[in-house]
Amino acid sequence: xxxxxxxxxxxxxxxxxxxxxxxxxxxxxxxxxxxxxxxxxxxxxxxxxxxxxxxxxxxxxxxxxxxxxxxxxxxxxxxxxxxxxxxxxxxxxxxxxxxxxxxxxxxxxxxxxxxxxxxxxxxxxxxxxxxxxxxxxxxxxxxxxxxxxxxxxxxxxxxxxxxxxxxxxxxxxxxxxxxxxxxxxxxxxxxxxxxxxxxxxxxxxxxxxxxxxxxxxxxxxxxxxxxxxxxxxxxxxxxxxxxxxxxxxxxxxxxxxxxxxxxxxxxxxxxxxxxxxxxxxxxxxxxxxxxxxxxxxxxxxxxxxxxxxxxxxxxxxxxxxxxxxxxxxxxxxxxxxxxxxxxxxxxxxxxxxxxxxxxxxxxxxxxxxxxxxxxxxxxxxxxxxxxxxxxxxxxxxxxxxxxxxxxxxxxxxxxxxxxxxxxxxxxx
Numbered sequence: 562x563x564x565x566x567x568x569x570x571x572x573x574x575x576x577x578x579x580x581x582x583x584x585x586x587x588x589x590x591x592x593x594x595x596x597x598x599x600x601x602x603x604x605x606x607x608x609x610x611x612x613x614x615x616x617x618x619x620x621x622x623x624x625x626x627x628x629x630x631x632x633x634x635x636x637x638x639x640x641x642x643x644x645x646x647x648x649x650x651x652x653x654x655x656x657x658x659x660x661x662x663x664x665x666x667x668x669x670x671x672x673x674x675x676x677x678x679x680x681x682x683x684x685x686x687x688x689x690x691x692x693x694x695x696x697x698x699x700x701x702x703x704x705x706x707x708x709x710x711x712x713x714x715x716x717x718x719x720x721x722x723x724x725x726x727x728x729x730x731x732x733x734x735x736x737x738x739x740x741x742x743x744x745x746x747x748x749x750x751x752x753x754x755x756x757x758x759x760x761x762x763x764x765x766x767x768x769x770x771x772x773x774x775x776x777x778x779x780x781x782x783x784x785x786x787x788x789x790x791x792x793x794x795x796x797x798x799x800x801x802x803x804x805x806x807x808x809x810x811x812x813x814x815x816x817x818x819x820x821x822x823x824x825x826x827x828x829x830x831x832x833x834x835x836x837x838x839x840x841x842x843x844x845x846x847x848x849x850x851x852x853x854x855x856x857x858x859x860x861x862x863x864x865x866x867x868x869x870x871x872x873x874x875x876x877x878x879x880x881x882x883x884x885x886x887x888x889x890x891x892x893x894x895x896x897x898x899x900x901x902x903x904x905x906x907x908x909x910x911x912x913x914x915x916x917x918x919x920x921x922x923x924x925x926x927x928x929x930x931x932x933x934x935x936x937x938x939x940x941x942x943x944x945x946x947x948x949x950x951x952x953x954x955x956x957x958x959x960x961x962x963x964x965x966x967x968x969x970x971x972x973x974x975x976x977x978x979x980x981x982x983x984x985x986x987x988x989x
Contacts, residue, residue, distance in 0.1 A: 603975050603988055604632050605659065606667050628667065633657055635974050636682040637689070638965055640957040645694050648965075648976055648989075654678040660694060660718060665978060665989030671718020673699065680704050686797065686850070687734055696740045698767050700732045711745070713767040724768055730757065734798040741766050742803050744825055748795050749777070754813065758789045760825045773826050787827045793817055797851040800825075801858035807884055809851045809863055816848045816865055820884055834878065834887045835865070843867040849875070849905040859883045864905040872896035875905050875916075877929050892929040894918065900969065904951045915956060915983055917964075920945045922983040941977070941986045948975050956983075963989070 607629045638648040648668075649658040655675045659668040679701055683689045691697035695717045701710040709726040726732070730747040737743035742764055749757030760774040776788040789795075793810035800806040806821045808828070818834040821827060840846075847866030862879045874896045878887045892906065895918060906916035906929065914925045916932070920942040923932040948966035952974065956962035960982050967974040977986045 603635070604630055605665070605989070607631055607659065608667050608669050633659075634972065635965060635976050637685050637953065638955075638963055638976060639685045639689065639691055640955055640961075640963055641691065641694055643958055643961045646957075646963060647689075647691055647697075649683065649689065650974075651679050651682050654680070656683065656699070658689070658699070658718065661989070662694065664980075665976075669718070671714070673712050673721045677701055677710065677712070678704070686736065688732065690735045690737055690743075692737050692740055696737075696766075698735060698737065698743065700735055700745070702732050703729065709747075711767055711770070715740070715766070722768070724770065726761065726770060729761075730759065733795050736798055736800055736806075737767075738800045738802055742800075743767055744798065744800060744806070745770065746795065746798055746808070754794065755791045756794050757791060758795065760789075762825060773824070774828070786829065789819055789828050793819070796848045799851050801883070805858070805883065807851055807861075809848050811846070811848060814845065816846055816863075818863070818884075818887075831884065831887075833885075834863075836889075839889060840867055842869050844869050847873065847875075847903055847905075852908065860911045862908050862911065863887075866903060866905065868902075869896075872898040873902045877906070877908070877914075879911055879928060881911065890929050892925075893932055894923070900949055901951045904954070907954050907956060909956045909959065913959060915954060915962065917951050917954060924983060935982075935984050938985050944975060944977070944986070944988075948973070 634650045635648045636650040638646055640646045644664050645662045647658065647660050649656060651657065656672050656677070656679050657670065658672045660671050661668045683699065688700040688702065695715060697714050697718070699712040701712070703709045709729045709732050711724045711726065712721045713724070714721050726745070726747070730749040732745055733748040734746040735743065745761040747759045757777040758775070759772055759777065761770040762773045763770045774788055776791055789808060793812040796809040796811060798806065798808045804822055804824050806825055808819045810817045810819065815837055816835045818831045819828045820831050845868045847868065849864030849866065851863050852861055860881050861884065862877050864875045864877055866873050866875045874892065874894055876892050877890045879890055880887050894916065897904070897918060904917065906914050908914035912926055912928050914929060916923050921937070922935045924935055925932045944966060948968055950967045950969060952965040952967050954962065954964050960980055962979050962983060964977040964986065965974060966977065976989045978989050979986050
């Protein structure tokens with residue numbers, strides 16, 4: 562039975578602030594360098610839309626507003642197309658969310674009102690998820706005794722509406738299969754290998770949410786082996802359609818995969834996913850992000866990192882039958898240490914992928930069996946000397962990819978783009 566929470570007076574006040582914030586001019590945007598020098602990053606050109614057109618549905622880049630130059634520290638991004646993407650970070654607890662539809666030449670600030678404070682930097686797939694440039698969702702995790710808030714937009718950030726999850730644990734993942742059907746997984750991290758989990762479903766674009774699975778208080782009709790177990794620590798979640806979903810975990814120190822075929826109500830472990838007998842020298846494992854499935858939801862992949870005394874190396878598990886069976890592909894890559902030891906390769910499809918080792922970009926077109934170093938990019942090499950941490954690398958096509966790098970003090974970052982498959986890079 563679908564239910565919706567009553568919103569407290571405090572939340573109603575924030576709702577009003579949200580509407581007001583969306584209809585006012587962009588706050589604290591100046592033509593000079595902003596206040597907080599400790600969080601400076603790259604300079605981007607932001608378009609402040611005219612207030613008369615701010616609530617209109619935007620299908621083209623806004624060009625009639627005033628342009629500003631600002632400096633900002635970005636902490637994550639989401640690619641939507643060859644030309645379109647989102648990037649964001651927080652400043653003094655305020656989320657700064659920017660949308661570009663012209664390869665980073667200009668950006669539009671689509672942040673919710675500054676009254677909504679964020680305790681940490683939001684992550685893609687956890688607190689921020691956009692289906693396209695118009696439809697997106699943001700989670701403000703609960704702070705203290707407050708409730709988790711879910712903000713949603715259907716006009717590209719022109720306006721934001723609010724719903725909430727009262728008395729919920731920490732939101733660990735959010736995924737929308739289409740603009741109506743979405744899932745939120747919350748976890749209770751009070752004890753290692755004893756993680757309470759609750760899965761919520763929305764069928765109206767995030768306006769209301771109902772609990773469809775919990776391993777904390779099982780109903781009499783539910784068996785323990787039908788829910789996500791407490792002994793498995795959550796890593797990532799995706800749904801390929803309204804019925805089929807996948808959750809990757811670490812269970813007793815080993816990667817494990819759980820699947821559902823009824824929209825998340827019942828779960829079972831896929832015992833064919835990971836075989837520890839194939840690893841003889843690994844002291845610990847790392848599970849990377851479960852990627853969306855492609856080719857009619859049949860093909861997907863999950864990276865697994867193997868760590869030992871001399872570093873970490875990733876291999877890939879690939880499926881071509883919607884997760885029924887998985888094939889281990891050992892990657893012909895060097896063992897990595899130090900800052901980017903756990904930086905995982907990224908794949909566009911089941912064959913084509915990229916990774917960065919040192920200051921060299923490698924590409925594979927045969928599922929990771931062979932990796933070819935791309936020609937040296939002097940620009941990228943110089944940037945990585947000052948920004949040595951590889952925060953995130955993703956490709957949206959064979960040519961276009963984004964790379965977020967950061968300084969070791971976590972106070973500055975740069976977002977880069979390639980339009981030739983990783984051969985050359987420029988700052989967005």
